[in-house]
Amino acid sequence: MLADSSPVNNEKILQAMLSHSSDFKSSDFTAGDRHYRLYYIDTMIELAVVQDHIIRPLLHHPNIVIREAVSILDYRETELLTDAAQALVEGKSVVQIDGEAKFYLLGSELKKERTVNIPVNERVLRGSNEALIENLQTNLNLLRKLIATPDLAVKYYQLGTRSNTKVAVLYIQSLANDEVLKEFEKRIGSINIDYVEAPGFIQELIQDKKFTIFPRLLVTERPDRVRAYLMDGKIAILTDGSPDCLIVPVSFWAFLQSPDDYQIGWLIGSSFRFLRIACFILAISLPGLYVALVTFDPRILPFEITLTLQSTMQYIAIPPVFEATLMLLTLEILREATIRLASPNSQTIGIVGGIVIGTIVVQANLISTMMVVVVAFTALASYLIPSYEMRSAARLLTFPFILMASVLGMLGLELSFLLVLAHLSRIHTMGIPYFYSGISADTIKDTFFRGPIRSLNRSKESMAQDSSRIRVRRRDNK
């Protein structure tokens, strides 16, 4: 809709467009023989900016072109009322000269943001202590500072037909894989939704359709981690209002890596990595293994151990399958309860969970001690997985493993592993296989182990296009 030359009419229309909101304000002032009208939403503007850089210069320089008067960088002219309304919502001030069917959109946004904090979910012992925050501009600033190259591409997208959420997509032009990029742009371009909840919605909308419980997009709040992935030719997605950065496409192994691995020596880093992978396997299979051993094949264990097991189970009426499921379920309930609870209350949960469930259940002969040990160990093992999404997947997988083990014993366990392997091998992200076996000579360097940095120059995880790129150039000592 085109602007009217009369400010009064414009105000009426703008008011209607902004749903007659009460915080939509306007103000008149005259300088020389010009009448100005300033429209703004008073909850969205920085008052000082408007007063010092818009109103004051206009009053002091009558009869001058607005562009030359105001000292504001974000300046735009428009004749459309819809543009003006959108600008108002974004926190801009809109100036109109009486008798001119034209709006001047001047940036005067009020910025409220928290300071850059230390990461909460991804803590490390060594390395940077900056975390992304909710403000997109600040996040981009953090990343641009880490990657000071003109090669870093930042592309804006507006997602959400109603919320108009700003989404920034980052990649390194010369490293990112063209096909992945094309596929990604196609997918993000085809999103049509009224508002965006990041990272959850974006994650679900751009990933491949195939059903799986394994996370296929890596979520991180650490700028240094984002940089590491960008350098591998991946794409990072930042959303305004969310402190999480999404990385695509990542493989299964990325979820078991931690930034810490690369900060300490490769031998120690490797052993921690290996421990983590072992714990991932334990977290999904230990209760199942216990159920299989106890119900089907106690013969596998030496006689003495079988006796110990039997003595703990002597007075337990519930079959091991239900014992395991019950205890794991209790654990999940406890976990979920503590996350949402106010911190003073969590002590209560600690007592209820630790003492009542841990001890009394055993004393009451409801659950065997061995089962409590197994479940506690499983829970501990699952907490070693660095990614929250992967951790949840592992915990969920435990249940089918128990079920299979209770039906077919050790064989069921083996079959479940095969099934998980097969399932993993069939998943693709952005047209790239999600899983590759980490055991062949060129992949083991950055999967089961964290090889020395010199050997990582061409790791499988990297999908950088420039194949001659070497991370560490060895200097010839001649």
Next chain:
Amino acid sequence: MIHLDKISIKQLFCLVILTQVGVHVLTIPYEESKNTGYDAWISVLLCGVIGQAAILLIYLLGKRYADRTLPQYIFSIFGKPIGKILNLLIAAYYAVSSLVVAVSYSDVISRWMLFTTPWYVISGVSIAIAAYIASSSLRSIATITQSIIVMFAICFLIVVISGTGKGDWRHFLPVGTHGIGPILKDTIFAFWAYAGYELLLYVFPFVHCHKKKNILIAMSAANGFTTFFYVLISVIVTYTFSESQLKSIPEPMIFILRQFKWPVVQSLDILFMTIWLGVTTVTVYVYLFLSARYLAFVRSTEIRNHSLLVWGLAIGCFTAGLWLSDRQSILRISDYFNNVSMIVSSIIPAILLLVSLARGKVERV
């Protein structure tokens, strides 16, 4: 979609080894020792050498038609009608092979591990999982197989460690007294155990390599390793059991594993058989995959719905397997399969190569 990407040389290596080894690890050298007794290991070794020759044939054949698979180029060798019939026969061979492997292993499991579980449950579950894997792309199959090699490595370790138990080297002596005739005769029984390398007939164009020669090297290395593994098992078994014992023990490896005790694991045989299920499953799903792919070229146009074919074949296999529940029929079919697999894995490639060479000039134009 069926081959999303090419497979690597390493993946080919894993694929061939794991397709070759299967249920037979438990029975070797029981069948092979029917005529040769304690000289069975020579038969096993000889069969590996013959397999190597067949690999050379298949490689030469594949090199001539480097951009196509056997079910595709079979038409340019034999023409449409015979080609279709051959594709159908080979597809049937693979389907029955996968059935026999699945059924034999279910039989082993139901006799040694899960006595009370209904037999068809075991075979049904293993065929279903094999079908699920076989319905994916060749690349996914290769990835899975590469991961299963870890299980194979564990089993290999178990075999090597437990094989060093009590025994007598004099069981081998005097070497070769059974004569060339019986040794050659028993080689035929080992064919079925070595079958698997002929998957190259299908996968040749999908192997990613700088030089075609690398394929031959990988294939030979894989076959060499399998031969080594089989001979190792034969030697371990012959070292442990005398000829008369050998003749009455159908699954000697299980006996050896059972008598070996580790401080943390009492019956290694159960552990071994559990892990070994993964390795046999490879054989089942590779055969199922190949069967579906050959079947896809039976009609004049390629049938594109791969997973439908696989699941159809799997259901067919399972239903057919319901009638195979008694041990005698499995053994009968196994005997019969020694000959069939010899034909498919060695004689057919040889004929194909000969005919193709005869028609060589046509191919060049």
